[in-house]
Amino acid sequence: MVTPAYPSTAWSVPVPHMSRRQVLSLLPAAGLLAVAAPARAAAGVDHARLLANTVSIFAGTPEVNARPEVAGKLAAIVKTARQRLTAMDQAGAGELFSGLALGTDDVNLRLAYQYLYEIALAARTPGGELDGDAAAQGRVADGLQWLHERYFGDQTAGYYGNWHNWEIGIPTHVSRTLALLPGQLRQERPGLTPAYIASMDAYLRSGKNGDVDLDSRFHTGANLADITANRILQGALTADDARVGKAISDQATVFATIDPYHLQHGNTDGYYPDGSFIQHHSVAYTGSYGRALLTRVVQTLKTLEGATSDAVSEGLPGVVYRWIADGFAPLIFEGWMMEIVKGRAVSRTNTGYADVGVIVEAIADLADHVEAAGALALKKYVKFLPAADTAAFVSPVSIARYAAIRADAAIPAADLNAPERSVAFNAMDRTVHRRPGYAFALARSSDRISKYEYMSGENLMPWFQGDGAYYLYLAGEDQREVFGVDYYTAVSPYRLAGITAPVEERRTVPELYGRLWYENPGHPLNFTSSSESQNTYVYFPRAGNAFSGGATLGAYGAAGMIQSDDAAYTAKQAGTLPDDFVAYRNARATKSWFMLDDEIVVLAAGVSGQGGRTAVTTVDSRIAAPGDAVALTGERWTGGAWQAGDTTPPRWLRYANGTRRTSVGYAFLTRQTVTAGLETVTRNRRVVRTTNPDTNVTKNVFTAAVAHAAGDAPALAYALLPNATEARLRDYARGPLTVLANDRRVQAIKHRTLGIVAANVFADGPRLVERLLIDGPASVIVRSGDRTTVALSDPTMKRDRVTVVLHGRSLKLDKGDEGVTVRRVPGGTMIQATTRHAHGRTFTVTLR
Template identity: 30%
Template sequence: MSSPQGSSRRTFLTASGTGVAAATLGLTLPPAPASAAQLPVVADEFDALRLRWRDLTLGTGFDATAEPYATKLAALGTSARAALAAMAPANGSLWPDLPLTDPATGSANMSSSYGRLNTMAQAWAQPGTGSTGDAGLIAAVGKGLDHLCTQIYNENTKSFGNWWDWQIGSPRLVLDTAVIAYDTLTAGQIAHYTAAVDHFVPDSAVAVYSGTSTGANRTDLCRVLATRGVLGRNAAKIALARDALSPVFPYVTGGDGLYADGSFVQHTWIAYTGSYGEVQIDGLSRLFALLAGSTWAVTDPNRQIILDSVERSYAPFIHDGLMMDCVNGRAISRQTTDDQLMGRTIMAHIAMLALGASPAERDRWRGMIKGWTERNRTTPVLTDQRLSVANLALLRAAVDAAPSAAPAPTGPRLFPAMDRAVHRGARFAASLSMASSRIAYYENGNGENLRGWHTGSGMLAWWGEGFAGDQYSDGFWPTADPYRMPGTTVSRKPLADGEGGAWGAARPATTWVGGAGDGTYAAVGQHLKGLSSTLTARKSWFFAGDEIVCLGAGITAADGVPVETVADHRNLGAAGTNALTVDGRRLPATPGRHDSFRRAHWAHLAGHGGYVFPDGAAVQTLREERTGTWKAINTGGTADPVTRRYLSLWFDHGTDPTDASYAYVLLPGARQLETAVRAADRDKVRILANSPLVQAISSRRLGLLAANFWTAGATGGLGVNGPASVLVHTAHRTATLSLAAPERTGAPVELTWDRPVRSVATRDPRVEVLATGRSLRLRVAPGTSCETVRTEVVLG
């Protein structure tokens, strides 16, 4: 996450441009800090935009003497003074520990050097830093900018290393720092900096929507162009930035961008609503606010797609203030960024985007933010010192202005374009990560996420009621067993760091991945092929209210190593002793204890939830202390050891299994008695089939029949003539049939339901009714997007 950024030399008067921004956006903002006694004169529209950009990045309406701002600002000052003390301009560096000429690290060190200058400028501009208005500090910023311009970032330099540093990372910091220090810089200095930006980010960088100029990257490039235009008083640059945003807005059907089903993909193969999605909503929310009401306002009607993405794309993956890791890509391996910080940062971007939304949207979004904030059980959102001052102020304002806190939603949401699904019960949230020929197992690159091998092999992450919510943010990624991601079926074949290739190269040659959902229930399946192994399996998940039924069949491998299905791999923290009870027997909480059960019927982990094994199952459990380092999974991390306690529960399919299977029911948040009662309740959900041909469940109590047909077949009165995922939800005298075709060939699917049907009440245009009466026959043209097609019938 980037640090907060400040403004011109009078910005310790922090709200200096607030009136301009508020008037343009029609906002009612909190009063400015008491120190803002004088406002700079706004000479023209360029000045107005420059002052607004400063305010958007710095934050307005907060009391610098109150918490959490006072502590945050004091820390900012401490960091700035440390940077100033260590600064030593020399040939090849501005700081000795950040050499600019190293081919391996030079470009990154350039961005880091600009980052330190930006911190120094912030401390000069912000109130309460202990260095507010310090002439020596801001003079050093100017000298540092000049030194870096001379040494490395100028119109005569050729780029090396990571392209991102030259076109996005460094120019953003150059321009934002120059905006802060504007009144202390000469016209000549600004001309040098903007010339360097023009050299590395020419107009041609956004001429074609392809390569590194798509999605979040395109948004960042437009942010650079717009800021450069404002700082350099160049109307054409601002207009170009505005116009070059337009290709970001429309839904895509392949590659990078937002999809109509709510998916967000970056790097062609990666589910990236977090991380890159965060960058996109950050840049767009800022640019919309910057340009609103100006000569260059964003008026493309497709901008509504971005506003719609708040509820279609981002909110489904935010759980009580965290952004689920299934859409955070390689960022899961970053020591300084976790699901909590990612979620809170995106919440702040939503709050900023709300400033230019309709009143109804604004109220809904603020209600969601307030609900997430109130339900959070980790570090309180509104006092999280990792957030910038601007983001803290945005979140506080949104919470205070919310009409009421929105309740947590329930039910499933499917995102077939990125092989992801989310389900929420009354007291839990869960996310499912899969992989196919369209979406990679995982992403590694730049030395990051070296062991994320199996995170796309059906990883089922979940957060239960009453649990703190830091299951995956409290040291999980450096300490977890990478071969035992929860929910996955894996070969224990040893894999190399970065196995399969970087940037999404590791993708299985499978197409049947996805499912059907009706908003209340869902059936999701994955044809699994192991990464760099011979493992194959058919895995299904049925989201049924407060439980998830998990089935696996056809599990076959010939790697000469054991194959396991991991029901769970729970992080119990540094000293967790949560009790594990199996069939009423409480097991000692002894690290290193391994238990094997020939025929277990249920298990319960105190403080987390329960597991039911229909008809009994052979189950393995292990308590262990695991120690790892961030550096082992991300070369940019530290080598300091991290230790956490784990409880693992898995099915051992043996070495080189043939057609093995498993079945369990996950009860997140359930108490022990509830788990035991559910295990004895054979009628709530019945498993109708669990084979490589079809996996299906039924529940008369829920009125649910659900099946994943891997090929043509029939079960439970349902039949199809080809691969499909089908749900039937019966209520009173009507039923809703939902069908999706995860293989996405576009071939029609004929569906038969052996149940008397009087008539078809409503149907999707893609549905042709072949027969009603004693049974129902439909022909469905499902298309190629795995979209769920629904038909409502009146029962006979």
């Protein structure tokens, strides 16, 4: 069993991970027997305690609910329930709630069950005005019976629309509602609970024999956690030890760190050794599905507390602690969840602050389940983050716990991140670079990771979000005014910051096919709404390139990517897809990002629009409120002030928001015409998501872009300088940075002050960079000083080893990672890392 240490600063300690075998070793013998002998599983479960824990989680306790911090939550629970009861009173023919037409709309059916849950919750919330209201509870039971008889019990009539509603959404509300109903009421209706459990089992069509199937592509990650949490409750309701034990055993598998070279059940969804989280097998998803998984497993820990053997959850809280420290914390900037890990959820109107509020609730709860040092580190982080909106918390108990942590003067505020941190989430093709005044987040893609996610009318124009789109978050800003749904609404999808896109107009999926997906069930690939072909070619297509990754050396980072077509276009050219299926050709480029202290250096070479098209690289796009005092200044290479509309190449530009007292500088290292300017844009939020509120958004949009003529265009190099002054930008050309190489084979820079040489070698074979002979493909960072430190990785994830020779005097090994060897060779020192099955991990060695 892994026993993690809990430092006060989590970033300073190696990350412990759990294999599936280690996870299963944490379960009691009864839980392990569940797989082979369900009848003997989880003997000794205290079902009454399990149900009582569940009620406390969602409804609170008399002691907690008496606290003033919880009063707002109680009032909201009662207000919602009264609204639902009124809607029941006003229901028309064929309705349970007024306005919810049933029979063909699965979303409305799910909402009907949600409304029943909300009434049941209020009627079980201690201290609430409806607490113990037998009439309201009776109406809930009647409603459950009515819905089952008419709309849920008949399997031949159900399962239309989204599978998630039938297998997860509705069962979640039903299971919790039944748990909230008094035991006596359930006893008075002895057939209600068994009938629902039988129906929910029957609707679990992606499972096996009415139970979880760990080999199903639907039963992974957050989905698996949701399904098993529901089944734990269902087992408690019927005192079914076997059901509880099997569900616990199944859910425990989500704690196992994914080893991509030894997959269990073929599953790639979950947390990886580098902190990455993937859902849907290829989508970077920490900020949405990962957040949901975190919430669900923490709730399970609370549900099981005192109801099962301690061995059931022993060690698992430590795994979740590492998810937070190494998976979530790097992606949270001043209380905002970064866009690069939200998939289609970027198009929703809930904000990055609300996303983090959910995480904060889970962190506050987890602090009660980890060892003392870990609990303190989590509490410090809770105090470090901006105050969360507790109205969005699920549990009154969590609100009280959170308030107690925030009010405790003995707990100092402390980040889980180091002040300076560079994180390569190479398993999900993401990079995060943090400094006290800013954070830089980069989205890449590859033949392993999707270019984007579109689904169900969400994220309608996602085409370039994985093509090197980046987000520069500045300290002190309200990120709702800079990013979030309004960024994607106001900024053209062809002008997202950082991307290189062909000059063309694309159509959304609904525009192309008249529905939210491509339909062709008669084709050999069987295109239906949730088919694997739909996933592969419509919802979240992967790229075609292998090179996407990078290395980190301490708080510095290098990343690179070869931009390619997506899987849909490649398959269409091969004749695999139907004639009426529309696929778009991408632009091509070789790109690098070198992340230092005061600058992020961006190189692009081999840029081509393909097929005779021109292409555009967007240096940056930023939005501001129409009333903000925004200014754009610059200087020409030839001297003199640069102004918007100027066709003379600028040496630098500076975007400044005087209202928010923030700025970004752009230092151009190659002489090219830059089109830059400000415009007022008004668009409706439904351009990015069909179900968004019908709301127009007006923003002041700044865009700086470089056009590339058809064919191979000259290489481009520039630096982003967060919070730069004009004086800093004027001096930058005389600064310590040099571009050593910038073509399709090698991209490299040198920073004399930092003593850093960093390079991405995209081509096969040895390439000379400065005094480094790098055997590519590889990503390498070398820092010289009293000691020489070398960091190297394989961004293709296909090589057995990566080799670098440092020409000059021979150096000796001081310390190094396992798998790195150092030896003298004629004319220098050779460093070789065994990168086989390292999945893009950085190897570091220090020489003297």
